[in-house]
Amino acid sequence: MTTSTTGTTARQGAAGAAGRPGTGPGRSADGGLRWCPACGDEASAYGPGPRGRPDAACPRCRALERHRFLSLVLDGLAPRLALASLVVDVAPSRPVAQQLRRLCPQGYLGVDFDPGADGRAVDVRASLTDLPLADGSVDLLVAYHVLEHVPDDAAAMREVARVLKPGGLALLQVPWAPGRATDEDPDASADERVRRFGQADHVRMYGHDVEDRLRAAGLDVARMTPVDWLGDDGAALMHLWPEESSWVVTPTTSADGVGRHRGVLAGGTSPGGLAGALVRSRAATAEATARRAEAEERGDAVRRDLAAARARVARLEDEVRAARKESARWRRAYERLRGRLPVRVAAGAARGARGLGRAVGALRAVPR
Known part of the structure; x- marks a missing residue:
């Protein structure tokens, strides 16, 4: 039919x-x-x-x-x-x-x-x-x-x-x-x-x-x-x-x-009771929709905060990696300086000894 x-x-x-x-x-x-x-x-x-x-x-x-x-x-x-x-x-x-x-x-x-x-x-x-x-x-x-x-x-x-x-x-x-x-x-x-x-x-x-x-x-x-x-x-x-x-x-x-x-x-x-039931049902639906929208808004805010926190963590990780690289560079420079320091000290001491010898020789040559 x-x-x-x-x-x-x-x-x-x-x-x-x-x-x-x-x-x-x-x-x-x-x-x-x-x-x-x-x-x-x-x-x-x-x-x-x-x-x-x-x-x-x-x-x-x-x-x-x-x-x-x-x-x-x-x-x-x-x-x-x-x-x-x-x-x-x-x-x-x-x-x-x-x-x-x-x-x-x-x-x-x-x-x-x-x-x-x-x-x-x-x-x-x-x-x-x-x-x-x-x-x-x-x-x-x-x-x-x-x-x-x-x-x-x-x-x-x-x-x-x-x-x-x-x-x-x-x-x-x-x-x-x-x-x-x-x-x-x-x-x-x-x-x-x-x-x-x-x-x-x-x-x-x-x-x-x-x-x-x-x-x-x-x-x-x-x-x-x-x-x-x-x-x-x-x-x-x-x-x-x-x-x-x-x-x-x-x-x-x-x-x-x-x-x-x-x-x-x-x-x-009365017939108004049916209309009243409609209004109540509509109000309940609107309230549920509002609660859902509010919950979704809170969820969006949490997701935004989480994304921001992840971005901050990523920036900190980048800064840590950069700091580690800089620390490694300074460590390598220090090791190079450390390796060269004894040579420089010995050369300075030799120059000082030679200067002292010349001074003593000059004193001995002075008439008494």
Whole structure:
């Protein structure tokens, strides 16, 4: 099952779900630095996404905009997932699958109808219209960019309602153009599908009636967007499409109802709790980065001091070698002088003796 490329990002962004200007990914307030909640990495720019879409994929984990927001939502669900017995990930993406396996190692199940199409590794090969699961057995189901591939999406939606536990959640995302009704044609040619639905393996483009379809299948529905949960600055920090919509759904028979799931996703608090968690995570990341920079600066200073000390030692060694050479030169000169000194003394003594003899002879010749 192939994931959407032009899908939600292009269609939802162009539609402007809430009529906000600037529906593309924003620039963060700290000069364009981006933070990826899927892997915790920071980068000044992202790599290209599907079909070369610029500045879309985290350079470390390759998470796209929708994966980064979903990752943060799943972090908000961590307390619930720690107690979950079964989490179903339909057409799993690598960053999300890794996170879900970490959050729910005892109950993760990856499912895809055609895993070979994208080289996915899954636990079960099955269609979303016919999951090999018991009624009311699933705590969380994730199906991002799946329903637009399914010819009978009504059957898939009913299957989601069937397998979810009372109070269980499903997180869904589809290509969406809210300004019109759903356009679908499973029998359309590949070229026609690209033109109408954005991709050759899509059979529809969802419109404003997508929530009615979900409700008709027995699901309560709430829509969420990055800007609603994180604000403009939070969405820009992770380089998200602010109005890219996802849906959290739960069986209609659930006692708590989907309206409360905003609090659940925020760790039991208001939507601001999730933004607060983002701010705390960002602050922790900034603090760790500052500590690392400080440690690197101290290391650089130590390395500079060590290099200076080595240079001083080298200079002293040069001075010692020069002093030794000078000492050897003076020693050789001294030895030469020492060898010549007795000869000079003897010659002087002889000259003195001869002078004394002449003086004595002169005295004897004087008349008395």
